[in-house]
Amino acid sequence: MNPQWEELLAEKLQGMVDDELILGHRDSEWTGHAPILEEDIAFANIAQDEMGHAVMWLELLGQLSGRDPDRLVFFRDAGDYRNIQMVELPKGDWAFSMVRQYLFDAWETVHLGALLKSSFQPLRQAAQKIIKEESYHRRHTEAWMRRLGLGTEESHARSQQAVNQLWPYAFQLFESGDRRDRILVEEGIFPDQMGLKENWRGQVIAFFANCGLEIPKSRPEAPIDRREHTEHLAPLLSELQKVARLDPLAAW
Amino acid sequence: MTDTQWRRFEVFVQTSEEAQLEYAGSVHAADFEIALMNGRDVFVRRPRCRRLFVVPSEDVLFRTSEELLSNGDRHQPDLHGGPGDELPSPYLVFSKAGHRGPLKCAGQVEATSGPQALEIAIERLGIDRSGFWAAVAENAMIGNEFADAESMFTPAEAKSYRLHSDFPVNKLMREQKEKP
Amino acid sequence: MTEQERLLAFEARIARGEKIEPGDWMPDRYRQQLIRMISQHAHSEVVGMLPEGKWIPNAPTLRRKLVLLAKVQDEAGHGQYLYHAAETLGVSREQMLDELLGGRAKYSSVFNYPTLSWADIGVIGWLVDGAAILNQTMLARCSYGPYSRAMIRICAEETFHKKQGQDMVIRMARGTPAQKDMVQDAIDRWWWPTLMMFGPHDSDSKNTPELVRWGVKTKGNDELRQDFVNELVPDLHSLGLSVPDPQLRYDTESGNWVSGEIDWEEFWRVVKGDGPCNAERLRTRREAHEEGRWVREAVEAYAKRNDQVVRR
Secondary structure (H helix, E strand, O other), X not given: OOHHHHHHHHHHHHHHHHHHHHHHHHHXXXXXXXXXXXXXXXXXXXXXXXXXXXXXXXXXXXHHHXXXXXXXXXXXXXXXXXXXXXXXXXXXXXXXXXXXXHHHHHHHHHHHHHHOOOOOHHHHHHHHHHHHHHHHHHHHHHHHHHHHHHOOHHHHHHHHHHHHHHHHHHHHHHOOOOHHHHHHHXXXXXXXXXXXXXXXXXXXXXHHHHOOOXXXXXXXXXXXXXXXXXXXXXHHHHHHHOOHHHOOOOOO | OOOOOOEXXXXXXXXXXXXXXXXXXXXXXXXXXXXXXXXXXXXXXXXXXXXXXXXXXXXXXEEEHHHHHHOOOOOOOOOOOOOOOOOOEEEEEEEEOOOOOOEEEEEEEEEOOHHXXXXXXXXXXXXXXXXXXXXXXXXXXXXXXXXXXXXXXXXXXXXXXXXXXXXXXXXXXHHHHHOX | OOHHHHHHHHHHHHHOOOOEOOOOOOOHHHHHHHHXXXXXXXXXXXXHHHXXXXXXXXXXXXXXXXXXXXXXXXXXXXXXXXXXXXXOOOOOHHHHHHHHHOOOOOOOHHHHOOOOOHHHHHHHHHHHHHHHHHHHXXXXXXXXXXXXXXXXXXXXXXXXXXXXXXXXXXXXXXXOHHHHHHHHHHHHHHHHHHHHOOOOOHHHOOOHHHHHHOOOOOOOHHHHHXXXXXXXXXXXXXXXXXXXXXXXXXXXXXXXXXXXXXXXXXXXXHHOOOOOOHHHHHHHHHHHHHHOHHHHXXXXXXXXXXXXXXXX
């Protein structure tokens, strides 16, 4: 592949890696604190799967950029992370985490579906592996969304509040930061985010309606660059990196 | 008193195409949909699995050979074998192979109730005094859709960090002890 | 059959190596002892998720992070299997949970100690899980079917956890001086709590004789403890690590590494609930349970309303 495209694709992959990594990290915070034992097990599974996806994308990124996965994860500062803001927000209550997971899973399904058609074979292959797990995730998250949205007044209120808070953040998934990225779309390497957005939006709104949930009427927000982060990322990374950073040369 | 921990469901798994259905244990879930997912999360973390079934606990009849032979004391509440119909319907009967094995499917019988299913099975298979049995009406079992099998079960196989070979401690310790 | 005849028949079955299954006649005391042991074991697994789970966010490599996450998940799974085994004896999960959160149930004291560094994770894997395996391998031969089967499943996974821990300790012991210090410090803090896992001296244990007769225990506490020390000490020494026991010596006649005396005051204090983290562990579990109440209610309400009687 043309080195300029490789660099652009590497940027895209970095964003994907960081999204899965940070979300997986937040998910793992529920271990030992879930509402019932079976969910400790289930959510730990989802956390592992998200991190496993990050590992797969990291391997691909490693091949393209020559950079070591652990170095990328543990020795980059917040300013160099490329995740969307939605995943770095604190885990909140069960409804918040579930709504966030749902919004992300819905995007991932749509995104992976498009990657299956990528002209770049390694991307296609990784997408094929990941999409197998994703459909189970989606089912788990959807089952929860229905129960929280339709269960009791309290669960409904909490879920609606979570939707109201998260909805504006979700759109960052579809922003293509750089106009230079157009070449990736034109070459069929990476999907066009605008197209994915309509698909995602349609599915999510219909599904929410089935759960008794509404999307908030929000004004169009200014696009958020993946280089911008909330005040939550730095403390998160400080936790994530604190042992590794004790000694960059140590093997663990 | 704490609130409910949800209902109990008994879980049955089929580990491979050729294997018999096996009793795996139980999970708590509020309903069938969650029971299937919990069953998968609890019992399919490492071993291979092709199919998974869940049944509400009250629809599975467990009996020891002692109980069946003596028709005596029941420490369990009187369990019925499921929707008792006038017409016979298929029941799966499970028995334990040896003292240490799990309950495995021994076959299918037509019966009008769980107890009757066990009677028929015992006539055919004989009874070992120390045996343990279960009977479930087939139509009480909810299984995963075949189309979902791949999504539900293959990811467990791919998690290499769960492999012993990833942690060669014996080799490392040998090396260590051979050092001068 | 009289009660006495039943009891003799029951003990004869056990002597023959048969398994007692749910529904079989059993002395009430057997049932009560097993409910106590199994539920304590289940609680231990669940509470044990906390000291280790705390370090998942801090794991220094992705591989270690995934491994630790999977391990803690396994522990939840073990708790699950064990609650199930206890339920077959007629106790409900609600009752067991009530006792745990109310501070009336015991669980393995070893989890009442804090995890203070990343090295603790490796040491817990090798030492604590290593000790647990010795105990559990014995329990896999237990006379009660569901407990024995749960133990077999758990042992297989626990062996894995021990390997992961040992792998970590080896690498740190052979790593930088700071890493070696970290792991030695962890061993210094976890050695004695691990030895205490095997329980009081047999001579001080009132439950042992009965449990042996009923095929629940097949080895004494002291024997298991000695097996453990004999296994770990040479391995730790070969890595240049020491054990915090100034009285430890090798007895050539018996081939045993003989330990100093355990601080039994500390042992009983922690067992009775006054360890460094007892209160905190229970508070965390209570909070998780309370905060999860609205979730459980929502799921229950949805299930009732939809009354899923979907049958094939």
